Amino acid sequence: MDIDSLIESLGERTSIVLAGLLVGALFGAFAQRSRFCLRSAVVEFWNRQGRGRQAVWLFAFAAAMLATQGFVAAGWLDVSQARQLASTGSLSGALLGGLLFGIGMILARGCASRMLVLAANGNLRALLTGLIFAVTAQASLNGLLSPLRTWLAGLWTIDGGSGRDLLALSHLGQPAGVLFGLLWLAVAVHYAQRSRLSRRDGINGAGAGLCIALAWLLTYQIGTRSFDVVPVQSLSFTGPSADVLMLVLSAPGQPWDFDIGLVPGVVLGSFAAALWGRELKLEGFRDGYSMRRYIAGAVCMGFGGMLAGGCAVGAGVSGAAIFALTAWLALIGMWLGAGLADRVVDGPEKKTAGTSAPADPSLQP
Structure with missing residues (x-):
């Protein structure tokens, strides 16, 4: 069944929700199997230990960029009206929000998408973190934290259009996007070989990235x-996450869209993948300090993600795949913020343990 037949038989709104559900389920399954997580890649990078998690993230990043730019080159996709390019952007919001989100990733020991994947596997730490993340994101959008977010975002803004498009600003043109994706793919392959990453993990990482391109295409x-x-x-x-939270809390009759299908889809896909891999397991907090740390990380990610215009996936991969300037600034901020937080917060504990690996099992993603 093609898209025209699907829309005719199910209607426009149902079709877009099902698209979100499908892409979300695929992403959840691939992310669960590959352990895809920006936080893990950043920790490896800054501690100069291993290349496996970096390789997985780079496979996803390269696949998203290559497929998205390939769709554009083929004439199947036009991203010029995407909010990351068309609307007014905030350079200050991207930088500050990215830094704050990166700090939150370290405190919560996982990015927003990773928390959603782990919560579906029975991780109660991730479930609580995800709920607080969603509440903070909603408060930053329209609630108590909205004035602060608006003020910070307004410090340094940029008009939408070619001014937010790195390919246009560099005068390299669209083919450069494909070449850049190939470069990242080559780096991913190199890291995979050095770390002896299994072919299955590499394929699953690339699958997570292809879901991002598929979402662009379907919408x-x-x-x-x-x-x-x-x-x-x-x-x-x-x-x-904020939209799904408000849908649950609001009266029935709220409009549904791609995002409403996306979040439940990720949960279902991750749950199915964990069930198939026999990895479903209830996990909780070890002590009060761990709970405070996760809560602080969730707040930082919720506010930082809304300020930056996206999370580690939304800005760090989806936005970067279409070469949005603010997305790349947010991604750089996330790497810097996470590296600083890892050194300050987890560095002393690693030295005390006398090993490069954390002594506390909950440090693992």
Whole structure:
């Protein structure tokens, strides 16, 4: 069944929700099997230990970029109206939000998408972190924290259009996007070989990245056939987590969109993958300090992600795949913030343990 037949038989809104559910389920399964997580990659990078988690993240990053730019080159996708490019952007929000999100990743021991994946596997730490993350994101969007976010975002803004498009700013053109994706793929392969990463993990990491390109493609194709406004978008977990929270708390009748299908889809996909791999396991907090740390990390990620315009996936991969300037600044901020937090917060504990690996099992993603 093609997209036209799907829309005709199910309707526009149902089709876009099902697209979110499908892409979310695929992403959840691939992310669960590959252990895809920006936080793990950053910790490896800054501690100069191993290359496996970096390779997985780079496979996802390269696959998302290559496929997205390939769809654009083939004429199947137009991302010029995506919010990361078309609307007014905040350079200050991207930098500050990225730094804060990176700090939160270390405190919570996982990025927003990783928390969602782990919660579906029975990790109660991730479940609590995800709930607080969603509440903070909503408070940053329209609630108590909204004035602070608006002020910080307004410190340094940039008009939408070519000014936010790195390919346009560099005058390299769209083919450079494909070449850049190939470069990252080569780095991923090199790291995979050095770390002896299994082929299965590499494929699953790439699968997670392909889901991001698939989301861009599906939302664009459905949007061009819809009478209603359907924004072209890809995976992100800051705004969607807040949307799902408000859907649960609000009266019935709220409009459904791609994001509403995305979050439950990730949960279902991750749960199914963990069930198949026999990895479902209830896990909780070890002590009060761990709980305080996770809560602080969730707040930092919720506010930082909304300020930056996306999470480690939304800005760090989805936005970077279309070469949005603010997304790349946010991604750089996340790497810097996470590296600093890992050195300050977890560095002393690693030295005390007398090994490069954390003594506390809960330090593992």
